[in-house]
Structures are given as C-alpha cells and as structure tokens.
Amino acid sequence: MRTLALAVSAQYRVALDHGVVLQDHTVPKSMQDAMSLLGRLALEEGREDRFASVHDVLHACTVPLREWDLDAFKGNFTYANLQLVDPDLLVPTEECGALMVEGGRSHDDVIERQLYARLQDALKNTGRQRDRTYRVVREFLARHSLTTRAGLRGHFDGEGVDDAVTDLVLGHLFIPVPEAWTLRGQPHRCVHCGTLTRPHPDRDRFPGGRCPLQACREGEDFQAQAEPFGGTGAIVAANTVLRYWVNPAIDELRIFDAAVEAGVPAELYPHSDKCDVSLGGNTGVDVKNYRDAHALARKMSADPGGLKEYRVPVLAVPDARAAQPGYLSALKRGLKRGPGARLRVMTVREVKRDIRELAHA
Ligand SMILES: [Zn+2]
Known part of the structure; x- marks a missing residue:
C-alpha cells in the first residue's frame, strides 16, 4: 500500500509537469514497482494481470481497494476501504498522502x-x-x-x-x-x-x-x-484546493455555522489552522474525511497536529463515514494508544448536537 501510495503521488507530479500521463520512460520507479507487485498478486490468484498499464492502475485507484478484482484486498484486509485517488477531482486523496509519509517520505512531499x-x-x-x-x-x-x-x-x-x-x-x-x-x-x-x-x-x-x-x-x-x-x-x-480545503470545509462550516446559530463562541481556522473550528476556549475540532478508518487512526496516532494543544480535542468524522459498517469501531480501536488516545471521536451530527456543551467545556 505504501509503494502504491508513493506511486500515485509520484505519477500525479509527472502528470502536472507534462500535462498528461503516458506509458513511457516518465513512469516513476515507484509506479513500476507497484505495477509489478500488483501483477504478481493477480497471477498468484490465477487472474489476468490488469495492472500492466499505468492508466489501468490509476483508474483502479479511484475506487476502494475492496472493489478491485483481487481476493487479497477483500474481506478483512486492513486497507479494504482505501481510496487513493478522488474519482471526481482526480487528485491523490489525503489517505494517499498519509500512507506516503508512513512509507518514509517527508511531510513536505505531501501535496x-x-x-x-x-x-x-x-x-x-x-x-x-x-x-x-x-x-x-x-x-x-x-x-x-x-x-x-x-x-x-x-x-x-x-x-x-x-x-x-x-x-x-x-x-x-x-x-x-x-x-x-x-x-x-x-x-x-x-x-x-x-x-x-x-x-x-x-x-x-x-x-x-x-x-x-x-x-x-x-x-x-x-x-x-x-x-x-x-x-x-x-x-x-x-x-x-477543492479536495484538500473546500471538500472538508463543507463539514467544518456545518459545525461553525451551527455554533454561530446557537450563539456560542466559535472560530474557524484559529491561529492559522491550529484546528478547523475552535468552540469556546478549550475545545478544538478537526474534521477528517477518510474512507479508510485504519489509515486515519494511524495518521492521527502519529501526529494529531495542533489539536493536541486543546483540553478537549475532538476528531469529527462526517456522518457518511460513520455509516460505513465497522468504521467507528475500527477508528476507536486504532486510536487506543499513543497521542491519539486523547482524541474524542464524534460524528459531525454529534458535534452539532452537543455544540453548547463543547463550547463550555
Ligand atoms: Zn456541492
């Protein structure tokens, strides 16, 4: 998964530089590695290798791994819900960036x-x-x-x-x-x-x-x-910008606007982004919209960011994510240890419901 995340990200950069994705010498080494690993996996499962073209691999990355035609990615596979490329905006997802960092790349390489x-x-x-x-x-x-x-x-x-x-x-x-x-x-x-x-x-x-x-x-x-x-x-x-800032802002604004409507003190992006929305003086809320709970838990355990400076750090997940079977339990299980253990996991709906309490915590 880390190789694949590196591959997607490197290929995206090539596409930005050249304006096009071609199956030629511009295919990054990480993509070549990912393609051969995927090809081997397909052959081991007795399937046709559908990963010999960089276009096919990128296209596959627009759907969650469990929908790929590979048994290894189905069932209890840890990253079964991982989606590496936004299917509408065609940019690497936040999860892809997080996995890149796990794969040894610097935060500065994440778009x-x-x-x-x-x-x-x-x-x-x-x-x-x-x-x-x-x-x-x-x-x-x-x-x-x-x-x-x-x-x-x-x-x-x-x-x-x-x-x-x-x-x-x-x-x-x-x-x-x-x-x-x-x-x-x-x-x-x-x-x-x-x-x-x-x-x-x-x-x-x-x-x-x-x-x-x-x-x-x-x-x-x-x-x-x-x-x-x-x-x-x-x-x-x-x-x-649409993927990394505007899309998450939809839920951030749902929370912020609910706070304004309820008449409780709230701030968007306080202190140049210490969190997404602060409620009162003590509560910081970050909204994360990862399809894969496991990838989110690992990211927040490794680095909760500015959220850790709040007495009540809230990790809010969109209601649609919480509706995925097993999502919240996997997220909470993944956050049990390390700096992530302090985070309070809530759905956006719950944050809105408890907005007064959170603002006066
Ligand atoms: Zn819209």
Missing part, C-alpha cells in the same frame, strides 16, 4: 502540505494580521470556490488583505473556468455548496451538471440542484 506551506509563505509579511488574513482566505475558499476575479479582489480588498496574498490566491489557487466544465459555455454552480458543477453523462438526473465534492453530495439535503453562474471572468478553485 496538501505544500498547499498550506505556499499560503503560509505568502502570509509571512502580514505581521499581526496573519491569523486573520489566513482565516479570510480559507473561509472565502470554503464559501466561494466558484467566483469571479473582480468578486474575489473586491472581497479581499474590503477585508484589507495584502496584495501579495490576493495575487497568490488568484494566481495559484484558482483557475479560469475551463470550457469543458461548462454547459454550452455557461458555468453552473451547485446550489448547496456553491462550487462549479461538472457536466455529467446522466443529463436527466444532472441537467445542470454534478457537484464534484463528495462531502456535499453526501449531505442529507443534497438534491443535485445547480443554477447558471453569471458574471465575466469566472474562476474556480484548483482541484487540489
């Missing part, structure tokens, strides 16, 4: 981490405004991942955001809406989360395209509705 470092770098000259600016940027991304250049600039200017930060966000975190993601030239926005929908082959069900964010589609009130998005100079958050 999610590089995104964070890039923003921190742009913020380094913002002095006392740093934490506030960080929050303005992240909350804007969370709520307006489809916007216009003028809309973004107007909002950031109004909030007093440094020009260097605005330029970074416009230049690196957003892209102009590609023609291929419009419907006859018209961008459409998801009415639930506000992001750009993508045209979907099932036109009857998704006439305005489909929201690419899994956390949005898994919401209980999701009805797949979309509306045309007007304005010239439409821009959309890059796929990595």
Whole structure:
C-alpha cells in the first residue's frame, strides 16, 4: 500500500509537469514497482494481470481497494476501504498522502502540505494580521470556490488583505473556468455548496451538471440542484484546493455555522489552522474525511497536529463515514494508544448536537 501510495503521488507530479500521463520512460520507479507487485498478486490468484498499464492502475485507484478484482484486498484486509485517488477531482486523496509519509517520505512531499506551506509563505509579511488574513482566505475558499476575479479582489480588498496574498490566491489557487466544465459555455454552480458543477453523462438526473465534492453530495439535503453562474471572468478553485480545503470545509462550516446559530463562541481556522473550528476556549475540532478508518487512526496516532494543544480535542468524522459498517469501531480501536488516545471521536451530527456543551467545556 505504501509503494502504491508513493506511486500515485509520484505519477500525479509527472502528470502536472507534462500535462498528461503516458506509458513511457516518465513512469516513476515507484509506479513500476507497484505495477509489478500488483501483477504478481493477480497471477498468484490465477487472474489476468490488469495492472500492466499505468492508466489501468490509476483508474483502479479511484475506487476502494475492496472493489478491485483481487481476493487479497477483500474481506478483512486492513486497507479494504482505501481510496487513493478522488474519482471526481482526480487528485491523490489525503489517505494517499498519509500512507506516503508512513512509507518514509517527508511531510513536505505531501501535496496538501505544500498547499498550506505556499499560503503560509505568502502570509509571512502580514505581521499581526496573519491569523486573520489566513482565516479570510480559507473561509472565502470554503464559501466561494466558484467566483469571479473582480468578486474575489473586491472581497479581499474590503477585508484589507495584502496584495501579495490576493495575487497568490488568484494566481495559484484558482483557475479560469475551463470550457469543458461548462454547459454550452455557461458555468453552473451547485446550489448547496456553491462550487462549479461538472457536466455529467446522466443529463436527466444532472441537467445542470454534478457537484464534484463528495462531502456535499453526501449531505442529507443534497438534491443535485445547480443554477447558471453569471458574471465575466469566472474562476474556480484548483482541484487540489477543492479536495484538500473546500471538500472538508463543507463539514467544518456545518459545525461553525451551527455554533454561530446557537450563539456560542466559535472560530474557524484559529491561529492559522491550529484546528478547523475552535468552540469556546478549550475545545478544538478537526474534521477528517477518510474512507479508510485504519489509515486515519494511524495518521492521527502519529501526529494529531495542533489539536493536541486543546483540553478537549475532538476528531469529527462526517456522518457518511460513520455509516460505513465497522468504521467507528475500527477508528476507536486504532486510536487506543499513543497521542491519539486523547482524541474524542464524534460524528459531525454529534458535534452539532452537543455544540453548547463543547463550547463550555
Ligand atoms: Zn456541492
């Protein structure tokens, strides 16, 4: 699994550099290793080797391992639920990054981490405004991942955001809406989360395209509705930003907005991301949306991050994850020892239900 995670990540980097994935000398060594290990596994099981093409391996990575045609990945296999590539956004998942680190790569090699470092770098000259600016940027991304250049600039200017930060966000975190993601030239926005929908082959069900964010589609009130998005100079958050920041923010905002509505003190991304949402002074909440409970437990045991500084550190998992059979028990079992043992595991629904208690803990 570690070799495969390294392979996916290395191949993603090649794709970014070359703009395309080719079965040639650009296939990274880790991908060649992963392909031969998978091929051997298939042959040992008396199956056809369906892993001889890098495209087939990457395509397989968009579904959980238990759905691969390999007995070794089914049943009680530890990583049976692991999904290494986001099927809509086609970027490596957070779980993939976590496994890479377990495989000996540095945190700095993880794309999610590089995104964070890039923003921190742009913020380094913002002095006392740093934490506030960080929050303005992240909350804007969370709520307006489809916007216009003028809309973004107007909002950031109004909030007093440094020009260097605005330029970074416009230049690196957003892209102009590609023609291929419009419907006859018209961008459409998801009415639930506000992001750009993508045209979907099932036109009857998704006439305005489909929201690419899994956390949005898994919401209980999701009805797949979309509306045309007007304005010239439409821009959309890059796929990595959508996966690592906007998708998790859907549940973070569910919690934060519930706190505001309940009138309890809450802050988004306090102290430049010590946690996702702080409630009162003592409770820190991080939302993690890993399909694989085992990978999440290992990551949080190895490094609970800024969460460990809170008296009540809450690891919140989306309700859809908690609904996976055995998910919560596997997560809790995995967190029994080490720094992860202090974490309080809750579902997003439970955090919202207990929001007053948590804010006054
Ligand atoms: Zn949506």
